[in-house]
Amino acid sequence: MKPTLAGYARASTIAEATAWLAEAEGEAKVIAGGQSLMAAMNMGLAGDTRLIDINGIAALQGIRVEGDRLVIGALTRHAELGRNALIAEHAPLLQRAVPLIAHKAIRSRGTIGGSLSHADPAAELPACVLALDGRIRIAGPEGEREVAADDFFQDVFVTDLGSDEIVTAISLPLAGADETYDIRELSRRAGDFALAGLAFVKRGGAHRIAFFGTGPRPLLARGVMAALDAGDTAGALEALSGDIEPQNDAHASAAYRGHLARVLLSRCLKDHA
């Protein structure tokens, strides 16, 4: 199928993009890397879309340290996350995640802002940002706000973003010297979306573990985390089923996804608990 396009405009500032989104009253979509949006348009799933291209907005680019946070511009490509020295030093989990995302061509165009806004429940970066206790910076016609990742992801492809808002950046606490991190997933073939996966962070004895592919959104495994914080590895495995919400779909049954999540957690804990 060919996509139907009801209009295209290239914004050069955040204010311009959000004003155009507001004017369109929900009938326009931002395009960043286009790696999810174009696929949806080609399948006729995006309606008669007006596109607002944000690739020319310089303020959405760049990776920098601000005080005790690492700030990653929304237009940062997956491939850049994989090779950037500040990411390697301050958010190495993201670097570890990159090779698991799709294929080279998709990683060279796809953006972190696009991945988080698209909110595929099986995507790696949303789960990593959640495990890293990240915050999402958002701009709209009313100004700027910041939302914790845990409040940002709401349902399958649903986030806290309003139709006239864009993600401008992601901010993360800087990784400490004592930080342990890991990301594991199981998929049918390399490059496929995960059937189940987890992002693991241990900072100063406190654990944050986010599962992906096992619920309508990336999920913080709060029961697992509390058991691990108390030094109870067996209790962590027992708590898992209460923390995830695997669903049946064309790719796998809920029971199979739940089983994979348990396998991944037990392998991860063998190495890190």
Ligand SMILES: Cc1cc2nc3c(=O)[nH]c(=O)nc-3n(C[C@H](O)[C@H](O)[C@H](O)COP(=O)(O)OP(=O)(O)OC[C@H]3O[C@@H](n4cnc5c(N)ncnc54)[C@H](O)[C@@H]3O)c2cc1C
């Ligand atoms: C074959 C294939 C395999 C893939 N496999 C994986 C995988 O294994 N793991 C994975 O994580 N991803 C995978 N992806 C998705 C890929 O990572 C996308 O790049 C990513 O999800 C979307 O980023 P994008 O910049 O391309 O966004 P776009 O496609 O441009 O946009 C996606 C959505 O986000 C919105 N959006 C984009 N940027 C912003 C912003 N700054 N503010 C507000 N809204 C915004 C758009 O309006 C649209 O609704 C795959 C894609 C394909 C085509």
